[in-house]
Amino acid sequence: MRPAEHLRAGILLVLIAEYSGGIRVGRLRFFRRGFVCREVNCRWGGWSAWSSCNHPCGNAGVEARSRGISRKSKCDGKSCSGPSQDSRPCNRGCPHGGTAQNGYCSDCPRGFYGTCCEHACEKIAACEWLECSSATDHHCKRCQSDHGGVKKAYRLASRDGHRNRVCEQLCSWRSDSRFCYPGTCPDLSKNCHCTEGFSSTNCLTIDTKPTIMYCLVTVEHGTEKVDISCDEATNTAIYTNILASKLKVDLRSAFKGPTTRRRYYINDFKVGITESKLNHRLERGGQTVSDKAVDCSGGSSRSNPNVGSASCNKEVSLQNTPLRHGDRIHFTALAKNGGYVKINNADTGNVDPTKYYTGQTVTHSALLVIDLVKPVHCSVASTCNDNMLDRGQAITKSASLSVLWAGWSDALAGIKLYEIEIYRMKVYQHKLAHHGEKALVLKEMDPSENTFSISLVDPGVYAVLLTVEDNAGNHQVARRFLIFDNTSSISTYTEDDKQLRVTSAAENTSYSWLTSLQDTSNGGEKVDVAWHGHYANELQESQGFLLGVADHSAPIDSDYEETTGQPPNTVSRQAIPNVNAIVKYELASAVDHRGGRSLTAPGSWVDVAAFQRETATVDVPRADGDSVRVWVRATDVMGNTKTDSVLVHVDSSPPVIQDVWLSRHGRTQLAVHHSTELFDLK
Missing domain, CATH: 2.60.40.10 (Immunoglobulins)
Structure with missing residues (x-):
């Protein structure tokens, strides 16, 4: 629009306003006298904060707020619509339960008290149903895990004169309590007394070891055998000269569990032998050659203990490792006890995971040492002055016989005993022997002894035998001979x-x-x-x-027998040259x-x-x-x-008289003074 056009429009509006009382253009109003009024609408101010609820609880609580006009309307502007006051319900109901009343709550739920049931009762540990009407009269109506009858984990008790103020923990199935089995628990869990032989919080530790009632290991080779007892806990060395090809085990162990009365929550209980075995370890030259075990458990375990006693008879071959002199076999018999208990959980209605007992182990041991070397006398092994078998005078008229010996040893097994045998020998097949003869003396003597005496009775040739036996069963025999004769003559x-x-x-x-x-x-x-x-x-x-002396039934080493020698120095196996x-x-x-x-x-x-x-x-x-x-x-x-x-x-002279004969009594012969022998006439 051109400026001239703006001017014409403005003049026109003035004329209209003058003669019509005013004119509105947009939000402006033009009046006759030339005043211009701007239209303003009414506006509310912001709401005030809500007032306090006039009731703390119940079903009548109201809170209010108000607002004022922050701007009035002008020039025919719109007035403010809506209330200046507002209200709403508040604190309606009961925050912790109960029945809403006019300004209060009735029938407060368990564990709360006050006008609005707003105060919690003072807690009582393990209480499931807690009641109170003030800050001081709280009490428990029912403890947790109370399933009626005897199936309860707590009991109500008074404290400081107030009834039902405590839930005391009983022995029960709960994990935070003690099931105390095997044991007695008359009331509170703290009064659990484990049965003798059991201990720890829940009596899950077995303090008593099982018993190895019988333990015998037999090593065999053909018809030879040796028994090794492992009944004792001490390691006793047994020596043998048997090169065993197999061993037999006879192991019996036992553990008797208690017969304690089961409480209602004990579902199952079993204790006994859980493991039984015999270890045999072969040691050679200080090194372990083999280490094996004979399992005697028979399927028993902590989940399946052998109640009462367990026995085992087994045979094992040793042929894979042939034995040698000096080998040491360590035997260890082992028995272990244990078992389990299962608990009925009254809270879940299920059986809790199985609980296992910590058992004890008992071991008995024995040692078998292979010794293939006979006892030896120092005069054979080296040089010494000791006499291996001194029978005194080899030829004697004295009936008193004293036998002495010294200088014997056995490096590995040690000497077990000496055995003295004395025989009066007789003739067998043109030789002296004592085969089948009853010994005049047959006496075993301790290793500490080295002398023996006897009085001989009958003249004869005697054999004195000293058998030296070591603890492995090896024998060395020394033999000496003597002639006793105090009666005969030529x-x-x-x-x-x-x-x-x-x-x-x-x-x-x-x-x-x-x-x-x-x-x-x-x-x-x-x-x-x-x-x-x-x-x-x-x-x-x-x-x-x-006569000469026959071989001994079991050959004697030549070092230990006098095979040669003649009187007066000795009497040996050699015949003594003689005639009659x-x-x-x-x-x-x-x-x-x-x-x-x-x-x-x-x-x-x-x-x-x-x-x-x-x-x-x-x-x-x-x-x-x-x-x-x-x-x-x-x-x-x-x-x-x-x-x-x-x-x-x-x-030597020749005869002088020839053919001179006389006759006497009709007999022709030379006779002088009745004698035919001239020499007798001298």
Whole structure:
């Protein structure tokens, strides 16, 4: 619009307003006198804060607020619409329950009191139904986990004179309580008393160990066996020389649980043997070669304990690990107890997860040591002066026999015992032996003993055996022999074939005249003497005193037996050279010229070298008219002697008288003074 047009419009509006009383243009109003009024609408101010509720609770509480006009209307502006006052319900109802009344609450719920049931009763631990009407009269109507009858976890009790002021915890199924089994709990959980042998909060610890009633391990090889007892808790070493190829186990253990009365919440209870086994560990040279176990549990476990007793008989092969000298097998028998208890949970109506008892373990052990080496004497192992078996004099007339020994040892198992055996030997198959003979002495002696004495009765050849046994069953035997004879003597025999003769004498003179001579230089014939069977010790000959000794039924190591040796030093297994129990002959001779009347036994003797021939040849210087006496002395093994002699006369001259005969009593012969022997006329 052009400026001129604006001007014309304005003049027109003025004229209209002057003659019509006013005109409105938009929010402006033009008046006749030229006044212009701007239209303003009424406006409310903001609401005030709500007033306090006129009742704290119940069903009549009201709160109010107000507002004022913040701007009045002008120039025909719109007036404010709506109220200047406002109200609304408040504190209606009961915040913790109860029945809303006009300005208060009745029938407050459990645990609250006050006009509006606004105050909580003072808490009572574990109370499920708490009541009070003031700050001081709170009490419990029912504790938690009360399922009626005996099925309750708490009991109501008074405190400080106020009834039902405490919920006391009873033994129960609850996890925060104690089920106390096996045990007695007459009332409160704090008064739980576990049955003897059980302890801890819920009696879940078994304090009593199970019992190993019987434990025997038998190691075998063929018909050989050795029993190892592991009944005791101590580790006792057993030694053996058996190279076992298998072992047998006989293990019995027991644990008897209590018979405590079950409380109503005990669903199931069982205790007993939960594990049983025998460990066997092979040690060689300080190193473990094998370590195995024989399971004797028989399916028992803590969930399935063997109630009462458990037994086990099993056999195990040892052939995979052949045994050697010095091996050590450690046996450990083990039994463990335990079990479980199941609790009915009255709160859930289910059975709680199984609870397990902490048990005890008992072990018994034994040690088996393989020893294949016999006991040894120091004189064999090295050098020493100890006598392995001293029986005293090998040849004796004393009936008192004392046996001594010393210097024995066994490096591994140790010496278990000494055994002394004394036998009077007899002849078997041309040898002395004691097979099948009853021992005169058979006596076991402690390792600390080293002497034994006995009085012998009958003459004879005795064998003294010392058996040294170690703790593994190895034996070493030493044997010694002795001859005891305090009664026998040497006899002589005069039978024609057993006479003592000078066999070089003339047979036709009954061996009484020697016809040969010998000068002082031993020129000439010797004198021959024979005495076959003339001497004998009948007792010793008949009982074979001097025979050799047969092998022992169980061969004896040569180091431990006298296999060789002769009297007087010893008596060994060797036969003693003899003839008719005579062990030595000695010979002596003498000559006189008086018919032998002056001859006496000489003071010196000459041993007969080949004495068993019972002959001797000696030089005897002699001349015609001499008489020669020859003495022979026999000695037996005891030292007994017997002497006999023979006298012969010497005449080498030829006969002078020939064919002179006389007759006497019708018998033709030469007889002078009734004698046919001229020598007797001297």
